[in-house]
Amino acid sequence: MAQPDEPHAPVVPSCPLPSKICDVVRSERPRSCCGMAMAGFRTAKYQLPEWHRRNAGVCYQAFLAGEQAERGRAEAKSLVKHAAASAQRAQEYSKATLGQRLQDVHFWRMELQKEIMELDAETNLLAAQKLRLERALDATEVPYAVVVDNLECRERRQPPDLAADEVERQLMKEADLIRDIRDLLKRTIIQAATQIRSNRIQKENCELDWSDKVETYHIDDKCVGYCSDSTNVQFHPSSVKFEENASTPKSWAQFSHDNISRAEQEKLASVQLRSLINSIIHDASEDLRMQRAAVSEAFDTHCRELDGAKLRLEQHLQQILKDIGDEEANIVNLKKAIRDKEAYLKVAHTRLYDRSFRPNVELCRDEPQFRLVNEVEELTVFLEALKRKLMESEQNLKNLEETRMKLEKEIAVKANSIFIDREKCMGNRVRYPVDLEVASYKQ
Known part of the structure; x- marks a missing residue:
């Protein structure tokens, strides 16, 4: 310089x-030496x-x-x-300050942008988990309908098979389990929706802050480009003042820090909720699988018991039918024996009747007469015994027929119970989802 x-x-x-x-x-006047005649030339x-x-x-x-x-x-x-030197130094210092400010704004802008992207990705993951919950909830409708149908079908069993057995106890337990799982899934869906809403609200706050940072960066970057030779600069005397609502560098940085901190908290809560949803779906799937196995085992055991009881009843029925045939043959034999004995009795009675017409002294109690009387008495005793035995056999036949009817009814009841448990209930349980956790991923 x-x-x-x-x-x-x-x-x-x-x-x-x-x-x-x-x-x-100026007040001194030149003295006149020529008298009054020269006065006009001397005064000025x-x-x-x-x-x-x-x-x-x-x-x-x-x-x-x-x-x-x-x-x-x-x-x-x-x-x-x-x-000029001072203005140049001041301008360079202001430019350097604006450059540092640009770095600060860029730092917070990138931090906010990173947080926005991570929070958006986390929200999408949580939304996917919420969709899994909804699919899992939909998947429980079929098992619940199957359980209710099983219980309703088993109400159509006939006595004495209409009993509160182990199958019914396991079915009631399964129905209660499904209701509890559905309630838990519904509550978790509401919790996930609330967390998604919180994530989006905080994401919107970060986006607003990020948008302000972007606009500020463009403004400060434009200000850095200004110089004394710029053609788009002019006087703005009214701008040389601090706004009343202006923030301080500390409050400015704290505002973005608080936004990022709240976003981190929401993201952490979302991650924990996603982990909880995974555990809920896995545990619910395992509980349903174990209960389904318990119900299937109870059905299998009960059907085997019904098959065994039905087989024993059928064996008894076969024996009863054989006994009925034997008893009918026995009754036929007894009736034939009675008819035969009655023929013998008729002969003895006729002999005694004819011998009662012997004249005078010929009407003698001789040995044939005693023999005929004894014969009649023996035949009468046998006939009475045969008739009693016939009545007893006929009662036995009646009892056997009643037993046959009872056995046939019991067999029909067992067949009906087997049809309900094996064909209706177990056949309907084929629609039961294999795995609730797998069903939550299906489209």
Whole structure:
């Protein structure tokens, strides 16, 4: 930078300088030497000393004015250089400050952008888990309908098979388990929806902050590009003030930090909820699988018991049918025996009747008469025994027929129970989902 020129030495005027400019006294008039005739020529004229003094004063004033102007020019030139240097330094410092500010804004902008992307990805993952919950909830409708249908079908069993057996107990337990799982899934779906809403609200807050940071970055970046030669700069005197609602650097950074912190908290809560959803679906699937196996085992055991009971009843029925045939043959034999004995009795009665007509002394109690009477008595005893036995056999046949009817009814009841449990209930349970956890992934 050029050094300011040294001030020139003062130039001494050639005319003598009066001690004071005000020494010229205008009130003194030149004295008249020619009398009254020359008065008109003398009144407006100065004396020669006055003229010299006045010239000297004018020169001195010119000298002082020039010297003062020269000092002013030197000071102005120095001030211009100092102002230019100061303005350049101030502009460079402001530019550096704006550059640092751009780095700060860029840092928080990138942090917010990263948080927004992570929170959006986490929200999408949680939404997928919520969809899994909804699919799992839909998948429980079929098992619940199957269980209810099983219970309703088993109500159509006939006594005495209409009993509160192990199968019914396991079915009731399964129905209660499915209801509890459905309630848990519904509550978890509501919790997931609430968390998704919280994630999106916090994501929106971060997006608003990020948008402000982007706009601020563009503004400050444009400000960094301004210089003295820019054509789009102008005076804005009203902007040279602090806004009342302006933040401080500390509160500005704290605002973004709080947004990121809250986003991290929501993201952590979302991650924990996703883990909980995985556990809920897995545990519910395992519980349903184990209960389904318990119900199937109870059905298998009960059907085997029914098959065994039905087989034993059928064996008894076969024996009863054989006994009925034997008893019917026995009754036929007894009736034939009674008819045969009655024929013998008729012969004995006829002999006794005819011998009762023997005349006079010929009506004798001889040995044939005693034999015929004994024969009648023996035949009467046998006939009474045979008739009693016939009545007993007929009662036995009636009892056997009643037993046959009971056995056939019991067999029909067992067959009905087997049909309900094996064909209706177990056949309907084929629609039961294999795995609730797998069903939650299906489209």
